[in-house]
Amino acid sequence: MRNIKLIWKYMKGNRLIYMGAIISIGIATLLNVLNPLIIKTTIDSIIGNTPLEDAGAITSLVNRLGGVKILQNNLWIIAGSLVILTIITGIFLYLKGKLASVAAESTAKQIRETLYDHLQHLPYEYHVKAETGDLIQRCTSDVETIRRFLGVQFVEIGNALFMLSFISYIMLSLNVKMTLVSMIAVPLIFIFAVVFFIKIKAAFQLYDESEASMSTVLQENLTGVRVVRAFARQSYEIDKFEEKNAIHRGLTNRMIRLLAWYWSLSDFLCMLQIALVLVVGAYWTSKGIITLGTLVVFTTYEGMLLWPIRQMGRIIADMGKALVAVERIQNILDQPREIMIESGKEPIIKGNIKFENVSFEYEKGKPVLKNISFEVKEGQTIAILGPTGSGKSTLVYLMARLYDYQKGSIKVDGHELKTIDKKWIRKKIGIVLQEPFLFAKSIKENIRLAKTCSSDEEVFQVANIASIHNTILDFDQGYDTMVGERGVSLSGGQKQRVAIARTLITESPIVVFDDSLSAVDTETDNEIRMALKERKNKATTFIISHRITTLSEADCIIVLEKGRITEMGNHTELMKKQGLYRRVWEIQNSLEGGAETIAAKSV
Template identity: 30%
Template sequence: MSEKTTPVKANERPKYGPQRGPGPGHGMGGTGEKAANFGVSLRRLMSNLRPQRVGLIVAVTMGVLSVALGVVGPKILGRATDLMLAGIIGRQVGQEVPPGTTKQQVIDGLVAQGQNDQADMLRNLDFVPGEGIDFGGIGSVLLIVLGLYVASFAFSCVQGWVLNGAVQRTIYKMREEVSAKLDRLPLGYFDKQARGEVLSRVTNDIDNVSQTLQQTMSQLLNSLLMLIGVLVMMFWISPTLALVALVSVPIAMVVTGVIGKRSQKLFAQNWKSTGELNAQIEEAFTGHSLVKVFGRQREVEAEFNRRNQELYKAGFGAQFISGIIMPVMFLVGNLNYVVIAVIGGLRVASGTMNIGDVQAFIQYSRQFTQPLTQVASMANLLQSGVASAERVFELLDAEEMSAEPAGRLGTANGRITFEHVDFSYTPDKPLIRNLNLVAQPGQTVAIVGPTGAGKTTLVNLLMRFYDLDGGRIMLDSTDISTVPRGELRSRMGMVLQDTWLFGGTIRENIAYGRPDATEEEIMEAAKATFVDRFVHSLPEGYDTVIDEEGSNVSAGEKQLITIARAFLADPSILILDEATSSVDTRTELLVQHAMSALRSGRTSFVIAHRLSTIRDADLILVMENGAIVEQGNHQQLLEKKGVYFDLYQSQFSGAIDQVEAEQAS
């Protein structure tokens, strides 16, 4: 695999800093164009729980014990109902028959009188004529049931604690995998993705997966165990009624399957729309000032409203359709309850069942439909979570950078050689072909040319942000593709056109170039790059905290801080990409002195249009369409009267007059 696997167009070279990609989800395939592959994604999500199998086994064991103790409760409570009814019947019968009459004599008397229905009903009732309600027996039954329910609750709490721990450890590992994956993704991936879309996958989607596993794992496990336990008890009490109750299962499965299939597409679209909306919001607020300047608030608001409306439609449709499951399941459960109550009553009347067993069975029938209803109600949450998991898996499956080699760099003198280098962002649009270049140690190499000529691409290849299609780049005698990227980049310092400052103090931002630098070294770098001149005008000096957008310092001051950062890093190779584009002309003259000191003894590559950073270069490369069309120093190129001469005439002659006039004054 190589870093060029997620290309951009040849005339749309990647830039550093926040950049809008072709669109959210572009290149990722899937979520918006077709329904999520629910089964595959669910199995993969469940496979992430395998490292927690010990905890899951404990949780299942606790669940089995909790459910087993809970489901026998209604059966035992049915015994209490039978004791109470037996006491009532025994007292009534005792008032109508002589003392000492047995239960069998009472039944035989009813049969002799032709009251067969009453005789059948009393035959299964354990009563003694003349004796009342056995409150001691009922109390014992209630204490047993209470003990069972308390123990069931305790096992359930242990199960929840263990299961939640397993789920959270799984999500913790998933976040680690995503974080590590982001470090392994090529620059081209981020060129193709809107930043808000990537952030949505890393934050919103993982949070949704966490919430789904947290809520569904425990409920789903308990529901399945409850379903099995209740079914066993129902067949134990009455196989006939149990078969009647099972009629609701295929109905529930059909309803859940039909509704779930329709809502899954909407949940996939829902999370895709969430990512697109986040991307649009992030872009709008990052460029808030620019939106204000050009008066595009209405367009931004209209775009937000459009994407918000798409998210509303997808979210409403998904929740509404999946929400239908609950009412339908309640209807199925209620119909099932009515049928069981009618058949149970007839069996009590016929003497084939005790009323306590019917009471227990009716309770079981409600408990039987309850887990079915819970599973159905979790369908929308599970579908939403799996749709999010699929988006996370797409990120984890994105093609990575090529593997890090095991080579090492020796002492770098700074000789850079491009040998027959070929490169393209897309295979059908070659950008650089057979490029050869030698930069001697300590040379300053300026690269000029029109937009899209390949100037920044050249230094991107040197930094190994992208891998080559052909040829090689040598640092002294070492092919840079044979050494780890981190080691290669540790020898290089870079100052970009798009300034990047982190939330923190000015001192911390300068020290980012070398975290172990002393206070004296930080001050030296700041003074050499003229940061010291404006820092003293700030209330907190070097302890001034720069906000996230760097809005409390000017663009030129931010650029100076980034230059100071590179100065402190003391790299062997220096890359300046329009590094002075944000400073005024007078400040630029001061910075050039610092740049001269910074470039001293280093091989430097300077991408610039402004004459002040080009005229004193040892070697100037003129690029067009990915090729070096001219090279030489400033005077040599002017004498050739070629492409550089034309650029000079169109861009630089006026700038020279202005700079020379300022220097003379």
Template identity: 30%
Template sequence: MSPMRRSGEALPSSHAAGGQAPAPAGDRSDWATLRRLFPYLWQYKWRVLAALAFMVGAKVANVGVPVLLKNLVDTMTPKPGAPDLTQALLIVPIGLLLAYGLLRFSTSLFSELRELIFAKATEGTARQIALEVFRHLHSLSLRFHLERQTGGMTRDIERGTRGVHSLISMSLYSIVPTIIELVLVLTILGVKFDAFFVWITVAALVLYIVFTVTVTEWRTKFRKTMNELDSVAQSRAVDSLLNYETVKYFNNEDFEAGRYDASLDRYRKAAIKSQRTLSMLNTGQQALIAISLVLMLWRATSGVVDGRMTLGDLVMVNAFMIQLYIPLNFLGVIYREIKQSLTDLDKMFVLMEKEREVRDAPGAQPLAGVDATVRFEDVSFAYEPARPILKHVSFEIPAGKTVAVVGPSGSGKSTLARLLYRFYDVQQGRITIGGEDIREVTQSSVRKAIGIVPQDTVLFNDTVEYNIAYGRPGATREEVEAAARAARIHDFIVATPKGYETTVGERGLKLSGGEKQRVAIARTLLKNPPIVIFDEATSALDSANERAIQSELKNAAQGKTTLVIAHRLSTVVDAHEILVLESGVIVERGTHAQLLAKQGRYAQMWALQKSEAAPLM
């Protein structure tokens, strides 16, 4: 598993208006991360306790094996001057061998029962945390998702989920059992033999742990560097693949490969440096283990020679040391994995703690939905304080009427739709639906009441039917087809080999711009909300299809409160009111005929577009 950065280093700040960002993950201790994890795990407390009981049973059986082995060796060792008890000597070892086999089997049985019992807790905890992160990411503002890097963030979630498994398995299956076994072994050594064995073991363990922790902490900076470079390489690869067509347009395959290779090369150098320090750590650990084993066996051998210990005691001490040092031999790996899992988990917790820029007010109730009148009242808004987008904008869309907003690019037209959808909250003024401030009702109810056909339609990499039915999950095939007919795309769909089962590809790239737009229109028609937003809804269509769909859009808007954002003025001539927006300010308003009569900005735009549409001589 490649290492991760300290939490808080990968994601850009959200600049949340009014939201305070959480403390960087690097400021949170490992114990704080464990405390954050504990409530999820404690939901399965009976499984945790049962797993601990089986773990203790497994270690008691494991420690009993060397003790039984000692008795077996001592029983089989001939004693000078003892009477010939061949029959007894034959029966006793058979019983000890059977007991030995039973203990060995019990060790494995208890270990498997522990894993079986605890599997549900581990998988359930990982599932719940991953689901909470997923839900929280969907609750974050559009600003966060515009600034995030998809590749790095998905890697963070993947590592965090895997970190839950690693942390639980390493701690419950390695650290805690080793501690239990260590206490049992030290107790037996201290009771049966002199304290020298205990002090050698304790001193070796202390030196081993201090050395391991010190060197591993020193290596952390190399691991963090590897993590940063790994995430950079991943983000660049994903971003390049998502923008496949752009890469092809500019013939930049070699350029993208070069950037990716440069990231991989930096990661390779960091990985080599990390491996060097790992080799140094492993060598030091093996030296400490070898020295302590030699001292223990020297002491035990001396005891046998002096008559203070039997051959069985020597075998038991050797077996204890082997059993004890095998898990200790992996302590460096275990400690490193636990530290890494804590870092990975902390990274995911940081995502969960990202402040929501747009959140429901305490006690917010759903939108009443009786009146679909929309009002913008003295609305001002800026994505960044130094660059205001909307300035004191006020207008009303009466229930069942259509208001169109036109103007040059960058004038703030699409921002109106984003504010109405509560992707952002206004900084001055208010927006109401049916007289209710949308900041005082639930976001879910506001978005349920609004349907939108966006300018840039993005589809799921699934079937055409799935993408249309996304407007109302659970809709029947007949309803999906009716929406497709209304959007004038049904004939195209059924003409394809797989019909409605045709997959549209990543982001809908298998469809043309016009086809994607018509799928988006069908999706919104299927949702059938009281308020509809058409944000350049026909911008990707040719003139013939635009005129064909215009009548369908007009029918879809019948009886609905409709906001039309358009660049082509021919699409808004039937609107009940047209607003001309420039630099965030409404400079003209009226019907199509009234605005032409004024001979103002709208009339100039109309004349310009008419001349552009005229056939060339």
């Protein structure tokens, strides 16, 4: 019931169009059921000798056409009337199809836009855990399932109901006993359709999930195509996809078997019902209980009635699929949107940051950061060193409010971070991630992404700071060079430097390099850091790195181990301690010395 209400909710703004489609199918159905009555009257009263009834729509129509005598001599008038009714019926069927399609397409568009908008506003934590392939499948295949149901089967429900109502009323008015004979199989077919609905809904749930799983494998493979090629894992990936595909094929076959059972058994019941009407009707006609015209009407109506009822199985099957699709889409829409605190503070951000006893955990009982305290002044450079999993990136994510700290306090220019509008603070913090993402656009468009109104001079300036300007000019099309999807046409260092330029163009007062200088060589690393120092309106800079040469010139170096600060100070101060920083420096220094010795020997 909940899912049906959700479908009704999705139809908002298009309900009147759907009503127009249902009214059109109602009129078309009414005109359609008049044809057999005209044929009955022609057989019984125009060609035959059965007197016309005193009242009724058909009697009125006969009188308007000139009466029985005129029609006996001009049967073409009846044929013309049937043609005109058929044309008018066709017009209303066209209107039904057009209105239903327009409404369905508009509804699907609304669902897609609502889904996309909602996904854009879900917390970072949700996207970290969600499977991209599954989300794509829900936004495409599931929406298409709903569109097909609303565009075709939804209106057909109205057709079946109208057909059942009109034909039942007419048949009862003609002959009650014959009507009861004609309706024997109807409840059986309907019950069979309900049972089929329950089975097909469960089957489609598994089918849809297997399709999502297969989409995830495909998406991962295409995204990681470099890794697959680099490790020659094509055979493994093919086997993995074939396994998912085999499961999907098995579930598809199960659905096909269910459909085959339904159509074959429902066909069998329908054929039995029609045979029963013919046998009983022929016998009663021979005995004079009903007229030949009545027999023709009942056999015609039987075919018209059984088809939509039998079709209810398909309608119910598609409804089952649509309800499953609605459930999967609603699972996304039910996820709470990220609270942006749009009514929060929007203070002037200069870059003064203070951590006081900050603790954070992703899972309860498993703290990632423990009692972190330090202070950064505007324009300072802070370096962060620590083993993998020590909480370096998490600390940065807390500043950008991708996650909210559970204990302690973070103040930015004297304002508690939790009271500052998320959108506002994120505009003021530029983060260059370890794994940069570039869009399938030109290099210039990628750099301008964070500030679309920036001039070419601004683009060139930040590209120079990121030490990528000259490299770009060497490309055939310069800044207009198209970047492949995810930046595959650029090297790792080039992608990283374009990402740095993209972040710097925002002129954020706080800039974070999350191990993002690791993909560039030491010389380029030094050039970028020197350019940042000489930049006007120098930003407060956080540099996460394992390279001591990158960290050594920072105003303050923070060493994190197991979520705690174990050392803090400048390079000179930390070198006097027997801690992690000194050990890393000694290891890297010895490796560099060894490399120089080997190089000297080779010369």
